[in-house]
Amino acid sequence: MLTTLLAVVLAATQLTLPQPTGPLRVGTATAHLVDTSRPDPWVAAERHRELMVQVWYPARSVRGHQRADWVSPGVAAIVNPPDSGFTLPVTHGYVGAPPAPGRHPVLLYSPGFGVERTASTALVEDLAGHGYVVVTIDHPHDAGFVEFPDGRIALRDIPTPTSPEQEEQLLDKVLDVRVTDTRFVLSRLRELPAATAMDLSRIGMFGHSMGGATAAATMLVDRRIRAGLNLDGSFTGPVIEAGLNRPFLMLGSDTHGDEQDETWTRTWAKLRGPRYWLELTGSAHLSFSDYQVLFHQIGLPADQIEQTVGSIDGDRSVAIQRAYVRAFFDRHLRGRPGTLLNGPSPRYPEISFPAAAG
Template sequence: MFIPTTTFLQRLSALLPVFLSIAFATTLPKPPGPYDVYYNTAKMVDGGRIDPFDPKKGHRTVMTSIYLPVRCRVDLQPIAYLPPKTAAVESEIFAAYGLPNGTLQSLDLQVCPGPLRSQLREAEQLPVVIFSPAQNSPRHLYGLIAQAVASYGYIVVSIDHPYDADVVEFPDGSTVYAIDFTDEQIPVDVDTRAGDVSFVLNQLSCPGSVKDLLPGSKGLKTNKVAMFGHSLGGAAAAQAMLRDKRIVGGINLDGSFFSTVIKKGLDRPFLIFGHENKTQATDDSWAETWSHLRSWKLELGLAKSQHYTFSDLPALLNLLDAPKEILEAAAGRIGTLDGLRALDIVQAYVVAFLDLVLRHKNPEILHHSVAKFPEVSIIDK
């Protein structure tokens, strides 16, 4: 997660009393699509890999979340947006931005409760999509985006990568905290993330392995999936595609590319979506990787955006009625685009790409600029 500057903190210290009024229970809105969403989490241990960042050389262990599209037959129920220790860590970080302690703990998602019973057989036939978050950002901070994508009929599985996220919280309450990666370790981290993705796909297709994440499931269809990621998660999406042919399309949301995919390229569809002024002209890794993309490809730009526009953060500040002064102070990180508008745009283009590669549709917004989304520009294709 990004670290605030001293000047930034000074500007916000005077605003803290103004912002205290938002620290009350907030139920986040239902996702926009035709489906409701069932949610669950599970720990997955890869007995075949040693974690390269674990000082004790233990087996690589990840946390996953599933967002499963369902037609809910009972009332939706609120669940915590963040698990308790993750909320505590992130609250301490965001306190520096004027967010009162306890605000993140007050957020609830609306989900369909289990057990799913008869709905499960139909739901588990839907396409699978993997999501990987930015470095230092827990997967939970993309819950609104993941839930929105799932509500259009995609099973979204998000992954926390230990020693990379600020904190990875396991079901027994144990935690793994982020380490400071050197520049030389970043490609190793991206390769490790790619390995996490292949491992999770293997687990999802196996009834015995997926049972904790999706009780009662006979396994999901993982022979043809897609992946999207933000920042380093976008780089991981590309590297995972290079290594695993089951991934038939990928999206990099505002991340530089790392590792061998830059020169080896890809032979399946790939979309890159950058914040304002992040293009092939400003990021050499984009330009070089683009030249090695041998299938359908598209580069988009989003006006009034910054790096964390491609997360839940702008929408959360909007839903929390953050004062104008806070939004202005955070603009260098989240942009000036309205938070809910940003969420709408990001999920719309992710879903359009998924429709292209997994449902063989031909969405108009992937071919030219449209009046519905004037903030989005086609940079290259």
């Protein structure tokens, strides 16, 4: 969906992602998982649910390995035809590089509704460079494009609701499918690339938009996830009333106040573990994705920039998000308390702790 928008507006330019800040080099590898216990929930003709995941991890060495492209070749051919005049980003992860020694905390990532697993690569690869193994999940037929190893590309195939009731039912199904996808991935972590580098006693999850709602909903039903984080996503499903008793962070734009997104205030009241509500001044919904920097690079008109990724500088926004996401997981998966989450910081005046968070 959003990658298609890029294809329409991009001028002749090389797009880039911000350099990771961690001390470790980053490896990456993809895996194709097949859940034979269920058919695809969106396409009845597909007998089994197939998923693509990508693992990002600290690498022992990257010598002899190539940097991974931002999206797979088949997807790139769709969104970036030869005559487009632009080049999609190359990531800072090296394909198939050997993992660094030791066992590292594991983070699962779920993207927004209609978006691919690559949408927050700048944040994901930075976490890997700081010693996390991050598993990003594609949700086929929900995402715009998912390419499988044999070259098949699953396109978005979500029905269009025609009433508010149908829309609510659709979102409930989207969430349920994503939670089931995520729990299946959790059950297969030992089979993934770089599994030897994973500490499966320390698992967290984060996501953007519907992916953030997925993190919360999965935590509610699966105690393997010890800490969760929602990047600017409205909550949905039973977690709003049931709450959570483990650490959870809500990081968003200023659109989640009392009168703008009641799901944040309602869920906040039910969080019984360590809880954090942070807002990033000058941000908008897509600020919490790679589009925060890419839309600036392609020179979108100022009004479109502010509407989609806000008025904040793109690189600054990414740097702030990296710092706070890492601080949260460092505190609750690594036992490094730090001070960044204790209140406003002069290093990051753009981050506020709303009064509603109390």
